[in-house]
Amino acid sequence: MSTAIPYTVEIRPDTGLNNVKIGIWLFLASEVMLFGALFASYILLRIGAPTWPEQSSILNVPLATLNTVVLITSSVTMVMAWASLVRGQLGRFRLYMGGTVLLGLVFLVVKYFEYTAKFHHDLFPSTSTFLAIYFTLTGLHGLHVLGGMAVNAWYIGPGSKLWRIDRQQFTNRVETAGLFWHFVDLVWIFLFPVLYLL
Amino acid sequence: MDERHHAHPELGFWRKYVFSTDHKVIGIQYGVTGLCFLFFGFCLMMMMRWQLAFPEKPLPLIGGLFAAMPGGVMTPEFYNSLGAMHGTIMVFLGVVPLAVGGFGNYVVPLQIGAPDMAFPRLNMASYWAFFLGGVTMLASFFVPGGAAQSGWTSYPPLADIASTGQTWWLVGMVFLITSSLLGAINFITTIIQLRAPGMTFWRMPFFVWAQFVTAFLLLLAFPPLEGAAAMQLMDRVAGTSFFLPEGLVVSGQVIEATGGGSPILWQHLFWFLAHPEVYVLILPALGIIAEVIANNTRKPLWGYRSLVWSVLGIGFLSFIVWAHHMFLTGMGTAMNAFFQTTTMIISIPSVIILTALILSLWGGSIRFNTPMLFALAFLPMFGIGGLTGLPLGLSAADIHLHDTYYVIGHFHYVVAPGTLFGLMAGIYYWYPKATGRHLNETLGKIHFWISLACMNGVFLPMLYQGMAGMQRRLWDGGASYEHAQGVLDLHKLISFSAWGLAIGQLPFIVNFFLSLRRGKVASSNAWDATTLEWAAPSPPPHGNFPTEPAAYRGPYEYSAPGAAGGFAPQWQPEPETPSAAPGAEPAAQPAG
Numbered sequence A: 001m002s003t004a005i006p007y008t009v010e011i012r013p014d015t016g017l018n019n020v021k022i023g024i025w026l027f028l029a030s031e032v033m034l035f036g037a038l039f040a041s042y043i044l045l046r047i048g049a050p051t052w053p054e055q056s057s058i059l060n061v062p063l064a065t066l067n068t069v070v071l072i073t074s075s076v077t078m079v080m081a082w083a084s085l086v087r088g089q090l091g092r093f094r095l096y097m098g099g100t101v102l103l104g105l106v107f108l109v110v111k112y113f114e115y116t117a118k119f120h121h122d123l124f125p126s127t128s129t130f131l132a133i134y135f136t137l138t139g140l141h142g143l144h145v146l147g148g149m150a151v152n153a154w155y156i157g158p159g160s161k162l163w164r165i166d167r168q169q170f171t172n173r174v175e176t177a178g179l180f181w182h183f184v185d186l187v188w189i190f191l192f193p194v195l196y197l198l
Numbered sequence B: 001m002d003e004r005h006h007a008h009p010e011l012g013f014w015r016k017y018v019f020s021t022d023h024k025v026i027g028i029q030y031g032v033t034g035l036c037f038l039f040f041g042f043c044l045m046m047m048m049r050w051q052l053a054f055p056e057k058p059l060p061l062i063g064g065l066f067a068a069m070p071g072g073v074m075t076p077e078f079y080n081s082l083g084a085m086h087g088t089i090m091v092f093l094g095v096v097p098l099a100v101g102g103f104g105n106y107v108v109p110l111q112i113g114a115p116d117m118a119f120p121r122l123n124m125a126s127y128w129a130f131f132l133g134g135v136t137m138l139a140s141f142f143v144p145g146g147a148a149q150s151g152w153t154s155y156p157p158l159a160d161i162a163s164t165g166q167t168w169w170l171v172g173m174v175f176l177i178t179s180s181l182l183g184a185i186n187f188i189t190t191i192i193q194l195r196a197p198g199m200t201f202w203r204m205p206f207f208v209w210a211q212f213v214t215a216f217l218l219l220l221a222f223p224p225l226e227g228a229a230a231m232q233l234m235d236r237v238a239g240t241s242f243f244l245p246e247g248l249v250v251s252g253q254v255i256e257a258t259g260g261g262s263p264i265l266w267q268h269l270f271w272f273l274a275h276p277e278v279y280v281l282i283l284p285a286l287g288i289i290a291e292v293i294a295n296n297t298r299k300p301l302w303g304y305r306s307l308v309w310s311v312l313g314i315g316f317l318s319f320i321v322w323a324h325h326m327f328l329t330g331m332g333t334a335m336n337a338f339f340q341t342t343t344m345i346i347s348i349p350s351v352i353i354l355t356a357l358i359l360s361l362w363g364g365s366i367r368f369n370t371p372m373l374f375a376l377a378f379l380p381m382f383g384i385g386g387l388t389g390l391p392l393g394l395s396a397a398d399i400h401l402h403d404t405y406y407v408i409g410h411f412h413y414v415v416a417p418g419t420l421f422g423l424m425a426g427i428y429y430w431y432p433k434a435t436g437r438h439l440n441e442t443l444g445k446i447h448f449w450i451s452l453a454c455m456n457g458v459f460l461p462m463l464y465q466g467m468a469g470m471q472r473r474l475w476d477g478g479a480s481y482e483h484a485q486g487v488l489d490l491h492k493l494i495s496f497s498a499w500g501l502a503i504g505q506l507p508f509i510v511n512f513f514l515s516l517r518r519g520k521v522a523s524s525n526a527w528d529a530t531t532l533e534w535a536a537p538s539p540p541p542h543g544n545f546p547t548e549p550a551a552y553r554g555p556y557e558y559s560a561p562g563a564a565g566g567f568a569p570q571w572q573p574e575p576e577t578p579s580a581a582p583g584a585e586p587a588a589q590p591a592g
Helices: A019-048 A061-086 A090-120 A129-156 A158-165 A167-197 B013-018 B023-053 B076-112 B120-142 B165-193 B206-238 B263-297 B304-320 B333-359 B370-393 B395-401 B405-435 B441-467 B482-487 B490-518
Strands: none
Touching: A019 A129, A019 A167, A019 B165, A019 B206, A019 B263, A061 A090, A061 A167, A090 A129, A090 A158, A090 A167, A129 A158, A129 A167, A129 B206, A158 A167, B023 B076, B023 B120, B023 B405, B023 B490, B076 B120, B076 B165, B076 B206, B076 B263, B076 B405, B120 B165, B165 B206, B206 B263, B206 B304, B263 B304, B263 B333, B263 B370, B263 B405, B304 B333, B333 B370, B333 B395, B370 B395, B370 B405, B370 B441, B395 B441, B405 B441, B405 B490, B441 B482, B441 B490
16 A cells, blocks of 8 residues: 655745655755765865966967856756746747757767866866866766756657656656756856956 | 545555655655664674774684685775775664654654655655665675775765775765655654644644754755766776876876866865764754653753744754864865854854753652663763764864764764664663554663663774874774874774674564564554554554544643643644633643
C-alpha cells in the first residue's frame, strides 16, 4: 500500500509552501556554501600570493561575455518555458525548454573551445594557482550546467508524461528545475567578473 | 491532501527489503550498516592497540594475514592507515549513519505523525550513496600503498603527496557528503511540512528538534569540505598547488609543483565542516537521552524550552568556532582570541542542556532499565568530555595540550561513552518498536556495565598521558620521547581495556539477533511512553498509522494530573465526558 505524501504538490496552509519548493531552496543553500567556499579560497589564495597574473590578459573576455549573454538569455527562456506550462501550452513549453537546453549547449561548447585553447598554449591547472582555481571553479560550474541541461532535457522528453497525469505537479517540477537553472546562471554572474574582469 | 494513490501490487523482495523507499526499511539499512562499520572501525583500533601495548611484536593468530604486516609486525605506514581509517570510518560510516540515517530516518516521521519522509526516493538514494562511499573506503585498503594515511583530517602537504589510497578517500568522501546532503534536505522538509495536525513545533519531542538542527549543520557545513576535497583531488590528480607551498622539500628533494598554495586553507575548509560535524555526532544522542530520561523518570523533561533554544543556539554557534582546532598554526592572536571567545560561549548552551537533563531526574520515579542505565551513565561521561574540552578551547592551555593524547581522551569521552551510549540507549529503547520484541534485560545490563568500565579504562588514562605531553598519531606510542617515558606503561592498561570492551559487546550482538525471534513480545506502547511513535503498531506497517494521528498536548505529559494510567500520550484526545473539576483548564485542542 503506497501512501501518498501530503503537500508534495498542494500547499500546506500554515507554511504556505509545498515540499518540493522547500527542498530545492535547501539544496540551493548548500550550493551557495559549496561555491562560496571556492570563492573564499580564491580570495585567500590571491591575497596570500606575492604575485598574481593579470587575469584578463590570460582569459578570453569576449568569449566569456558572450557566454554571460547566453546564460542570461537561457534563464529568460527557462521562465518562458515555465510560464507556458502555467498557461497550459505544452508545445510552447517544449520550444522554450528546448531553447534553454540549446543555449546551455552553446555555453558548454564555448567553454570547450576556451579550455582547449588554454591547453594548446600550455596553460593547465598545474601552471599557476590562478589557473588552478579558474579551471576548478569554471569546471564545477560547467558540471552544474551539464546536470541542469540533463534534467531540462528529460522534462522535454520522458518527463513530460507527467503533464497528462498531473499538470500542476509537472509545472511545479519545471519551476524547481528553473530555480536550479537560475542559480547556475547566478553563479556565472559572480564567476565572470571575479575571474575575467578583476 | 494529494488524492492520487498508486495502484499497489505486492512488492517483490528486492523492492521491499533492498531498494525500498520506506523510511523504516531505510532506517534499518542505515542502522545495521552503521553498526557493521562501527564494528569494523573498532577492529582497526584493536589492532593499533596491539602495536601500542606490545611494540613491534607480531600480532598473534591473525598477524600473518595482512600483507601490510610482514612477519605479523605492524609497519608505521600501516599504523597510520589504521589510524586515519579508524577515525574516518567511525565518524562518517559509523556514528552519523547510525545516529542520523538510522535513528533519524526511523523515528522522526513516526514522532511527528507522518506517513514517511517528504522525499522517499531521495531517501533511498541517500542510503545507496552512503553505501557506495563505504565500499570505496573499504576498497582503498587494497590499492597500492594501502588506505589513506594522513589522519581523518587529511592535512596537506602530506595528504597531497600521499599514496593512491588518499585519492580513494577523497572520492569516498564525495559520496558520503552527497548522501548527507540529500538526507539533510529530506529531514528539514519533512519536519517543516509533514507534522500531523496538532503537532506544532513547540509540541515536537526534543529528539526531533535535535535532528532538525543536525540536518541544518549537515546541509550547510559539508559543502565547503566537498569544495576542499575537489581541490585536494585537483592537487593530487591534476598537479595543481592549492595546498602546496612553494619550494616544498620532501625527502631532501624539492617537489615539482608550482607552489603558491596554502596548507592552512585546507585546515580552514576542513574544520569549517568538521567542527559542526562533532555537533552532528552529539545532538542526535542528546535527543535520544532526553526521550529515554523523560520516559523512565515518569515526569516531563525539565526546561523543555531551554533545551530547544539551547540546541538552536548550539547549531548557530557551531559555525563560528572552527579555528579552535588551529590555535597552533600561527594564525595570529586576533584570530585565536576570536575563536577562543566563541568556543567559550558555545559551552553555555551545552551546559544548559546537560543541566536540564540532570535536573529532569529530580523527583522522578526512576526505572532502571537498560536504556535508562545508558542514559544515566551518559550524563557524567558527557560531563567529563565537555569539561576536558575547556582547556583545549583556551588557546594558552592548548599550546600544551594540542595534538596530545589529551585531545584523544577528550573527544572520545564525548563520542564513545557519550554518543555511543546514547545510541545504545536508543537501540534498547526503540528495538521493541522496530521488531515487536524487547531485548533481553540481563544481557543488556551485562553489556552496559562492561562497556562503562572499559570505556573509562581506555580513555581516562589518555587524558593523563596527554597532560604528560605524549603526542598523538605516533606508531611507537611516544617511546622515542624522553618526557613520555613515565606514562608509556599506561598503553597496556588502555589496550586491555579496549579488548575487554570488545568482549563486552558480545552480549549485545547475541542479544540483538536472539531477541528477534525469542525476545519478550512488546506491545505498541512498550514503555508506556507519550510520544507519537508509540501509537503505531510494533512494528509499524507501511504508512505507519492506520488512521492519521493528531497531537493533543505536549510530548512529555507523564504523571499529568488526572491522566488515566499515570501518563497522557500525545495522540490521545481528551475524554468526551465533562469530568473536569470547576476551574480546571479547558480540554487540550489540536492547534492549527
